[in-house]
Amino acid sequence: MLIETDVLVIGAGPAGSSTAKHAALNGADVIVIDKKSEIGAPKRCAEGVSKEGLKKLKIEPSTRWVTRELSGVRLIAPNGTGVWLNEEKVKLPEAGYILERKVFDKHMAMDAARAGAKIMVKTLAKGIRREGDYLFATLETMGEEFEVKAKIVVGADGPESRMGRFLGLKTTLKPKNMESCAQFEMVNVKMEDPDSIEFYFGSVAPGGYAWIFPKGDDIANVGLGILTTETDKSAYDHLLEFVKNNPSTQNAQPVELNIGGDPVGGMLKELVTDNFMLVGDAASQVNPLTGGGIIAAMEAGVYAGEVAAAAVKDGDYSAKKLSKYQERCEENIGVKFKRDLKVKDYLQSLSDEELNSIADAFQDIELDTINTAELIKQLIKVSPKALLKLGKLF
Amino acid sequence: MYCGECAGVCPRSLIEVRENSLKFDKKNCKECTICIQVCPVQALAKEE
Numbered sequence: 001m002l003i004e005t006d007v008l009v010i011g012a013g014p015a016g017s018s019t020a021k022h023a024a025l026n027g028a029d030v031i032v033i034d035k036k037s038e039i040g041a042p043k044r045c046a047e048g049v050s051k052e053g054l055k056k057l058k059i060e061p062s063t064r065w066v067t068r069e070l071s072g073v074r075l076i077a078p079n080g081t082g083v084w085l086n087e088e089k090v091k092l093p094e095a096g097y098i099l100e101r102k103v104f105d106k107h108m109a110m111d112a113a114r115a116g117a118k119i120m121v122k123t124l125a126k127g128i129r130r131e132g133d134y135l136f137a138t139l140e141t142m143g144e145e146f147e148v149k150a151k152i153v154v155g156a157d158g159p160e161s162r163m164g165r166f167l168g169l170k171t172t173l174k175p176k177n178m179e180s181c182a183q184f185e186m187v188n189v190k191m192e193d194p195d196s197i198e199f200y201f202g203s204v205a206p207g208g209y210a211w212i213f214p215k216g217d218d219i220a221n222v223g224l225g226i227l228t229t230e231t232d233k234s235a236y237d238h239l240l241e242f243v244k245n246n247p248s249t250q251n252a253q254p255v256e257l258n259i260g261g262d263p264v265g266g267m268l269k270e271l272v273t274d275n276f277m278l279v280g281d282a283a284s285q286v287n288p289l290t291g292g293g294i295i296a297a298m299e300a301g302v303y304a305g306e307v308a309a310a311a312v313k314d315g316d317y318s319a320k321k322l323s324k325y326q327e328r329c330e331e332n333i334g335v336k337f338k339r340d341l342k343v344k345d346y347l348q349s350l351s352d353e354e355l356n357s358i359a360d361a362f363q364d365i366e367l368d369t370i371n372t373a374e375l376i377k378q379l380i381k382v383s384p385k386a387l388l389k390l391g392k393l394f
Numbered sequence: 395m396y397c398g399e400c401a402g403v404c405p406r407s408l409i410e411v412r413e414n415s416l417k418f419d420k421k422n423c424k425e426c427t428i429c430i431q432v433c434p435v436q437a438l439a440k441e442e
Binding site for chain 2 (some may be wrong): 160
């Protein structure tokens with residue numbers, strides 16, 4: 001069996017559905033496939049998105065997929081000292097909503113379908129080859145193989161993506177650029193403020209951080225990401241330790257375990273080749289500092305969809321034509337990621353003692369007056385060594 | 395549960411992540427063990 005289409009999108013996560021929707025809205029014939037029987041399940045992330053990000057994407061929050069609206073952030077040092085950042089006092093671009101990804105991802109796929117994309121679930125991409133001006137993808141559904149002939153293929157198939165590699169793009173990640181994540185969704189979680197997300201830094205999660213993201217009532221995502229280059233233990237072992245020692249989870253019980261790799265090394269250098277584009281986790285479009293990727297993935301999906309549809313209209317699927325997508329991603333996503341990568345490197349260079357002293361110093365700062373000068377003043381006071389490290393990064 | 399982190403770091407692209415299983419191309423594997431190192435739940439082990 002051979003199916004022909006303008007655009008084939010591999011993966012119906014937020015990046016793939018956004019790409020499919022915008023390609024279809026701009027006139028392309030689109031097929032989007034997902035290897036899973038249920039789009040959005042199992043989730044692989046902590047489910048946080050920023051209000052600002054959703055607004056930029058013109059997505060109205062829905063009670064069907066928002067589980068909690070947040071107003072603050074609590075940053076916790078290794079000694080337990082917390083720094084509270086409240087939306088009323090400090091502008092928090094990352095403060096926002098906790099989603100129910102199983103519902104959210106389906107809704108985004110539904111939006112793509114309403115825009116005209118055809119969705120195929122339980123369909124795996126096994127290989128890809130170029131023939132003339134087209135790509136032929138080998139797919140498998142319910143044990144049967146078939147091919148799709150497409151003018152453009154978009155790889156939105158997560159950090160395990162292989163389609164780009166088969167076409168010569170360098171997408172293999174080094175372990176130092178891939179956070180290894182484990183998370184429980186738990187009940188009976190007792191948070192100090194159920195309207196704030198919590199981040200725990202230091203040796204609790206070597207090379208990353210731990211988090212507690214409230215999902216309403218006494219439910220929360222409790223998880224962490226580590227770099228396996230920084231520890232001999234698995235992410236799961238670190239998670240068990242974190243849950244055992246954290247005051248909020250003493251009586252908590254898991255109802256779900258999620259695991260996954262989070263590409264945190266910054267956006268890939270090459271996102272396109274002839275007839276092909278990468279989006280989302282497959283393109284490492286994940287904020288290196290926060291590990292969050294939903295908004296960036298969907299924003300990249302808008303660009304990919306628009307560029308793909310324009311390429312179809314013009315009958316030009318060359319890498320040169322598709323490079324407009326790469327340019328838009330670098331300009332609107334890549335620049336911020338490069339800056340955040342430096343901040344991440346700085347945070348990772350700090351010892352538990354340095355993190356403790358910085359958190360202690362913040363106890364004396366009026367957060368509504370905080371600015372760069374004040375921050376540097378405090379860093380000089382508590383840890384000149386930490387400040388020196390920061391200086392080296394810029 | 396098949397998160398695909400192993401496939402993301404495999405330098406030879408030998409791991410196919412399916413919905414309910416992983417498929418390894420053992421014939422071309424050079425046993426670098428990077429996939430074993432990164433697995434979040436220690437689900438992978440070197441064959442004896």
